Amino acid sequence: MSLFTRLEEACARREEKRPREPLPLVLSHRRVYVMPTRHGFFFFMVLGAMLLGALNHNNNLGFLLVFLLGGMAFVSIFHTYRNIAGISLVSARSSPVFAQERAQFVFQITASGHARRGLSLYFRGGEKRGLDLLPDVETRVDVPCRATARGRFTPPTLVVATTYPFGLFRGWATTRPDTACLVYPRPVAGPMEASRTFAEDGGGGEAKGPGVDDFEGLLAYRPGDPLNRISWKAYSRGRGLHVKTFAGETGKTLLFDLDALSGHDLEKKLSRVCHMVLTAEAMRLTYGLKLGPRLVPPDSGAPHRRACLRELALFGEGRD
Amino acid sequence: MAQADIRARPIALAVCLCTLPHIFNIPPWTAAVSAGLWVYAFFARGRGWPFPGGRILTVLAFFGFAGILASQGGGLGTDGAVALLSLMAALKILEIRTHRDRMLTLVLCYFLIVSGLFFSNSLGATLYMFFCVWCATAAIIHVNQPGMGARAPLRLSGVLMVQALPVMAAWFLLFPRIQGGLWSRFFTHAQKTGFSSEMSPGNIADLARNTAAAFRVEFEGEPPARRHWYWRGVALWDYDGTTWRIGDREASLGRRFSGKGRAAYTVSLEPNGERWLFALDMPSGVFARAVHRDDHTFYIRQPVTQRLIYNAVSYTQYNTGPLDADKAALALPRGLNPKTRELAQRLRAESKNTDQYVQKILAYFRENPFYYTLKPPLPGESAEYRQNRVDEFLFGSRRGFCGHYASAFAVAMRAAGVPCRVVAGYQGGARNPYGGHVTVRQSDAHAWCEVFTEEKGWTRVDPTAAVAPGRILMDASQILEAEAALDIFRMLRGTRMGQWMNTAGFGWDYINSRWNLWVMGYSQREQAGLWSRLGIDPGGIRAPAKAMGLALCAGAVVAFSVALFHARRPGTRTDAVGRAWEDFCGKLNRAGLTRRPGQGPVDYMETVSRARPDIAREVRGITSIYTRLRYGRGGSADSERSLALLVRRFNPPARRRVKQGAE
Numbered sequence: 005m006s007l008f009t010r011l012e013e014a015c016a017r018r019e020e021k022r023p024r025e026p027l028p029l030v031l032s033h034r035r036v037y038v039m040p041t042r043h044g045f046f047f048f049m050v051l052g053a054m055l056l057g058a059l060n061h062n063n064n065l066g067f068l069l070v071f072l073l074g075g076m077a078f079v080s081i082f083h084t085y086r087n088i089a090g091i092s093l094v095s096a097r098s099s100p101v102f103a104q105e106r107a108q109f110v111f112q113i114t115a116s117g118h119a120r121r122g123l124s125l126y127f128r129g130g131e132k133r134g135l136d137l138l139p140d141v142e143t144r145v146d147v148p149c150r151a152t153a154r155g156r157f158t159p160p161t162l163v164v165a166t167t168y169p170f171g172l173f174r175g176w177a178t179t180r181p182d183t184a185c186l187v188y189p190r191p192v193a194g195p196m197e198a199s200r201t202f203a204e205d206g207g208g209g210e211a212k213g214p215g216v217d218d219f220e221g222l223l224a225y226r227p228g229d230p231l232n233r234i235s236w237k238a239y240s241r242g243r244g245l246h247v248k249t250f251a252g253e254t255g256k257t258l259l260f261d262l263d264a265l266s267g268h269d270l271e272k273k274l275s276r277v278c279h280m281v282l283t284a285e286a287m288r289l290t291y292g293l294k295l296g297p298r299l300v301p302p303d304s305g306a307p308h309r310r311a312c313l314r315e316l317a318l319f320g321e322g323r324d
Numbered sequence: 325m326a327q328a329d330i331r332a333r334p335i336a337l338a339v340c341l342c343t344l345p346h347i348f349n350i351p352p353w354t355a356a357v358s359a360g361l362w363v364y365a366f367f368a369r370g371r372g373w374p375f376p377g378g379r380i381l382t383v384l385a386f387f388g389f390a391g392i393l394a395s396q397g398g399g400l401g402t403d404g405a406v407a408l409l410s411l412m413a414a415l416k417i418l419e420i421r422t423h424r425d426r427m428l429t430l431v432l433c434y435f436l437i438v439s440g441l442f443f444s445n446s447l448g449a450t451l452y453m454f455f456c457v458w459c460a461t462a463a464i465i466h467v468n469q470p471g472m473g474a475r476a477p478l479r480l481s482g483v484l485m486v487q488a489l490p491v492m493a494a495w496f497l498l499f500p501r502i503q504g505g506l507w508s509r510f511f512t513h514a515q516k517t518g519f520s521s522e523m524s525p526g527n528i529a530d531l532a533r534n535t536a537a538a539f540r541v542e543f544e545g546e547p548p549a550r551r552h553w554y555w556r557g558v559a560l561w562d563y564d565g566t567t568w569r570i571g572d573r574e575a576s577l578g579r580r581f582s583g584k585g586r587a588a589y590t591v592s593l594e595p596n597g598e599r600w601l602f603a604l605d606m607p608s609g610v611f612a613r614a615v616h617r618d619d620h621t622f623y624i625r626q627p628v629t630q631r632l633i634y635n636a637v638s639y640t641q642y643n644t645g646p647l648d649a650d651k652a653a654l655a656l657p658r659g660l661n662p663k664t665r666e667l668a669q670r671l672r673a674e675s676k677n678t679d680q681y682v683q684k685i686l687a688y689f690r691e692n693p694f695y696y697t698l699k700p701p702l703p704g705e706s707a708e709y710r711q712n713r714v715d716e717f718l719f720g721s722r723r724g725f726c727g728h729y730a731s732a733f734a735v736a737m738r739a740a741g742v743p744c745r746v747v748a749g750y751q752g753g754a755r756n757p758y759g760g761h762v763t764v765r766q767s768d769a770h771a772w773c774e775v776f777t778e779e780k781g782w783t784r785v786d787p788t789a790a791v792a793p794g795r796i797l798m799d800a801s802q803i804l805e806a807e808a809a810l811d812i813f814r815m816l817r818g819t820r821m822g823q824w825m826n827t828a829g830f831g832w833d834y835i836n837s838r839w840n841l842w843v844m845g846y847s848q849r850e851q852a853g854l855w856s857r858l859g860i861d862p863g864g865i866r867a868p869a870k871a872m873g874l875a876l877c878a879g880a881v882v883a884f885s886v887a888l889f890h891a892r893r894p895g896t897r898t899d900a901v902g903r904a905w906e907d908f909c910g911k912l913n914r915a916g917l918t919r920r921p922g923q924g925p926v927d928y929m930e931t932v933s934r935a936r937p938d939i940a941r942e943v944r945g946i947t948s949i950y951t952r953l954r955y956g957r958g959g960s961a962d963s964e965r966s967l968a969l970l971v972r973r974f975n976p977p978a979r980r981r982v983k984q985g986a987e
Binding site: 016043046047050051054056057059060061062063064065066067068069070072073074075076079080081082083090121122136138139140167168170171227 | 423424427428431434435437438441445449450453454457462464465467468469471472480484485487488489490491492495496499501504630842844845846847879880883884901902954955
């Protein structure tokens with residue numbers, strides 16, 4: 005087995021140097037490799053033993069059977085090969101995730117000519133996804149991959165593999181699709197530290213933490229609202245999910261300034277800002293971002309939150 | 325207790341099919357235990373029976389191994405090894421947990437199939453082995469693609485097998501054979517059927533009930549007349565009062581003799597565990613690595629454990645020349661069979677020469693109430709005959725078969741000082757109307773005598789013919805038939821069914837003989853011929869390597885072209901939905917509503933509906949099911965079936981009616 009892992013690693017190292025390829029992309033016959041699996045090696049050992057027996061006994065029936073089995077294994081190589089060649093990756097999409105989360109790359113895949121069976125798709129080192137393809141039908145498959153660091157995450161090599169039909173041979177083709185997933189910083193909880201508000205006073209006074217004393221009213225629940233703010237009382241009366249809001253939250257405008265945070269670890273600071281953005285959005289505050297020279301004017305709502313998180317994700321990277 | 329595996333069922337079936345041919349070769353208890361395990365594995369899942377844990381299985385495996393060792397007497401012969409393999413395969417089904425276990429069990433199945441060749445290599449057995457390979461391969465496909473259902477793996481397995489046949493043929497023809505094997509053959513056939521190199525009353529009668537083929541003979545040109553079909557096996561010299569034996573004779577280069585009526589032929593001898601080769605009387609040479617004895621018989625050094633094919637030349641008229649001072653041809657156990665001796669001496673004194681004496685003895689058989697029967701009375705225990713079996717036969721029971729007659733005749737000859745020996749072999753055979761070859765069966769086993777005279781040398785005398793001349797013209801199975809009151813063949817004889825069975829039997833025998841000669845008989849010699857035709861010098865040192873290279877190349881070319889053919893085949897859509905849609909489009913096309921290339925189904929539906937309002941409803945219905953199946957969340961097998969049904973019923977009328985409707 006170690007031989008396989010070593011081979012696989014060697015392949016992976018070579019692949020990392022290859023350029024990324026834009027989709028759509030056809031896995032042509034030149035990309036397909038076929039190797040015996042360990043069951044295949046076992047099968048060939050048994051076959052070898054049988055061949056020795058047939059040779060020794062000079063038994064033609066033995067030869068016939070050994071060559072039939074060998075011939076079937078041999079022909080199966082072509083079937084394995086045909087099961088991969090001609091598959092095309094039409095498109096890949098992904099939704100942004102937070103660092104350390106699993107990114108899902110959604111591929112649209114189609115195969116020309118004939119059905120493909122027992123395919124497995126995975127990013128090298130990642131989880132495998134199995135699928136069958138009908139001829140000329142676009143099929144969707146979600147391939148997960150762990151996103152480790154903040155930023156624009158480009159997935160490792162994508163492997164399309166199969167052991168069809170016997171499990172004695174494994175055929176595979178690899179590609180590095182030119183797709184990326186936006187990875188937000190991992191939110192780290194901490195005190196809300198807005199450097200200043202955009203309120204009239206304009207002073208540099210620290211914003212107070214969210215007040216929980218002055219209950220103001222109920223708002224319809226939106227996904228992402230903190231669970232502890234849900235008004236279960238209202239829910240139990242059958243009025244649906246609502247979130248409690250408190251006085252002192254609305255109307256205030258916060259600006260999260262990265263430089264104003266204490267500490268030296270940039271990633272940690274970004275993580276904290278990320279958490280602040282999420283909290284502020286959950287509380288439906290109006291907030292803005294100041295990341296070094298870049299300023300995101302205050303606003304609220306999902307698109308604004310996305311824009312802020314995007315800024316955080318791409319901070320320090322050469323953009324555009 | 326582990327859960328039974330859903331994929332255990334096909335594996336259990338495969339193991340069962342692969343073990344079945346061994347069931348009579350392995351100890352009965354092993355067969356019973358294995359069968360129990362298959363049944364358990366097959367039904368355990370459905371009934372929710374528990375599967376034994378690893379420890380129980382280890383204990384079972386240990387006891388199985390010990391039991392097989394014990395029943396084999398400590399050693400592990402072919403039977404033992406196969407019994408062990410069957411038992412382990414059956415136990416392994418219960419142990420299946422992972423993919424690895426499944427694959428291991430199925431590869432073991434292949435081993436089981438191939439081990440069948442130690443028991444039989446007849447065409448029937450070969451066909452069954454191929455059937456097993458087909459099933460086991462389908463099981464492997466099922467294990468790897470469990471979503472394929474039950475039928476698709478069988479189909480795919482068949483396709484792969486057919487595609488592999490040319491590769492198999494190329495490798496089979498070209499792969500170098502090694503004369504004599506790599507090391508000593510570690511096991512041999514356990515069974516010794518048929519012929520024996522001894523003759524005591526009883527063993528030929530047993531053979532008469534065995535209709536298995538003993539050997540097949542293919543003559544170059546027309547075979548000699550049927551009355552010459554005496555297939556010589558061994559010459560028996562030594563008689564101890566009950567049994568005739570070959571005696572202790574020196575192997576020589578054989579004796580030359582002059583002869584006429586040359587017959588050259590090829591014999592394909594079925595394995596019988598003996599070392600004797602059979603040839604037509606009187607053989608001048610047998611072209612195998614055989615030892616030629618001075619009584620014109622041949623043997624090889626190793627018992628015949630596999631079908632042996634050899635050429636031979638015989639002369640139907642011959643003179644073996646003078647006799648060496650051979651006391652063995654006159655020896656008789658002292659003091660036995662006094663009445664026979666007395667008769668012999670009386671008749672010898674009455675005759676002028678040996679020939680006349682021979683005729684007198686034969687006449688004695690003919691004129692006294694002797695009966696030819698395969699069910700002779702058991703030897704009596706009266707004081708008079710206890711030791712004197714020949715006396716008992718000649719003067720007492722007078723019932724017997726060829727062994728009794730030959731034995732009595734030889735004793736009578738020797739008692740009168742005429743050199744005589746018994747020859748055991750086969751007589752007769754059936755000429756196959758298709759192939760023209762002659763099949764000799766175990767039931768054709770026969771014994772006759774040879775008498776030496778100065779003028780003619782050793783001459784064949786068949787005393788049985790004096791009593792039952794029909795024996796020479798019909799075979800023993802027919803005699804058995806006449807004796808059996810309720811014989812199925814007798815009941816069928818003359819009916820159309822009987823004729824049909826007869827024809828089918830000859831056809832099957834013909835195919836068998838071709839198979840044995842061309843495929844099972846393919847040897848280094850034929851291969852050398854093929855190599856030299858392909859431009860490889862068979863004597864060259866690098867010839868095997870070249871042939872192997874050529875075999876691999878040929879296999880690769882064949883496989884590649886097969887795959888290419890498969891890939892180029894148009895319309896390889898295998899799904900029912902796609903097929904139904906293609907049929908639907910074809911029907912519309914015939915009605916004059918052709919789909920533009922690349923036109924989507926919904927767009928097509930709109931076009932058709934506008935052009936043909938009369939069929940719009942049907943078209944819309946079919947298209948909606950199709951799009952739901954194809955582009956939506958998919959559907960059940962039911963909706964696939966209803967799509968197929970709708971398409972089958974869909975029958976758009978020709979354009980003419982539409983025009984009428986439009987006007």
